[in-house]
Amino acid sequence: MQLFYNPSLDNSYKQFFFPPEESKHITRVLRKKEGDVVHITNGRGYLYEAEILIADQKKCKAQIVNEHKTVPKRYRLHLVVAPTKMNDRYEWFLEKATEIGVDEITPILCDHSERKTVKLERMERIVQAAMKQSLRTFMPKINPMISYQQFLEQENKGLKFIAHCAKGEKMELKRRVAADKDVTILIGPEGDFSKSEIDLASKNRYVPIALGKHRLRTETAAIVACTIVAMINS
Numbered sequence: 001m002q003l004f005y006n007p008s009l010d011n012s013y014k015q016f017f018f019p020p021e022e023s024k025h026i027t028r029v030l031r032k033k034e035g036d037v038v039h040i041t042n043g044r045g046y047l048y049e050a051e052i053l054i055a056d057q058k059k060c061k062a063q064i065v066n067e068h069k070t071v072p073k074r075y076r077l078h079l080v081v082a083p084t085k086m087n088d089r090y091e092w093f094l095e096k097a098t099e100i101g102v103d104e105i106t107p108i109l110c111d112h113s114e115r116k117t118v119k120l121e122r123m124e125r126i127v128q129a130a131m132k133q134s135l136r137t138f139m140p141k142i143n144p145m146i147s148y149q150q151f152l153e154q155e156n157k158g159l160k161f162i163a164h165c166a167k168g169e170k171m172e173l174k175r176r177v178a179a180d181k182d183v184t185i186l187i188g189p190e191g192d193f194s195k196s197e198i199d200l201a202s203k204n205r206y207v208p209i210a211l212g213k214h215r216l217r218t219e220t221a222a223i224v225a226c227t228i229v230a231m232i233n234s
Contacts, residue, residue: 023060043139098130112191158182
């Protein structure tokens with residue numbers, strides 16, 4: 001099944017037009033014609049079946065013939081991850097975390113961060129493509145990059161963890177996560193969180209956790225954390 005994305009769709013729509021890029025893909029690449037059915041999500045849990053009325057490569061018109069509402073998960077996973085020095089590694093994390101089932105991602109600027117800017121629109125495109133490829137109907141929320149301290153000043157409900165490599169008492173994430181609970185996990189840059197950042201997280205009731213016996217790259221740690229939470233909730 002090929003899945004398309006249209007965030008403006010809701011139950012009030014009966015007919016709509018695909019944008020030029022998707023119209024071309026439908027007619028030229030997939031070779032769809034009048035009467036064929038395609039699938040679309042609005043990224044908010046709805047899966048629509050639509051019949052093509054006009055197979056125009058610049059402005060393909062379709063009519064919704066069926067809809068299905070996906071039941072939301074009983075938990076939300078928010079990954080708060082410092083951007084990596086090599087941007088392609090962070091983009092890999094975005095793609096794989098979306099496929100596994102992350103709900104929200106916030107890039108943070110830390111004391112040891114080497115990358116200090118991100119391209120939000122590109123991140124959203126990568127997440128959108130991963131959502132469609134994995135046939136998911138909920139679009140993860142991508143937040144603008146903020147400083148580590150600014151993030152900790154925000155209110156985050158549920159279980160709150162920080163993954164770091166510094167010495168100290170830590171329990172493995174798989175032993176701290178509980179099913180059906182919202183989870184926020186902080187993951188630092190290549191140079192890890194600074195001592196002051198770890199102390200600040202502790203003051204804000206973030207529990208230190210380990211993601212295994214070995215030291216992991218930032219993007220690998222984020223994927224391991226995402227997988228553990230998904231498995232506990234499976």
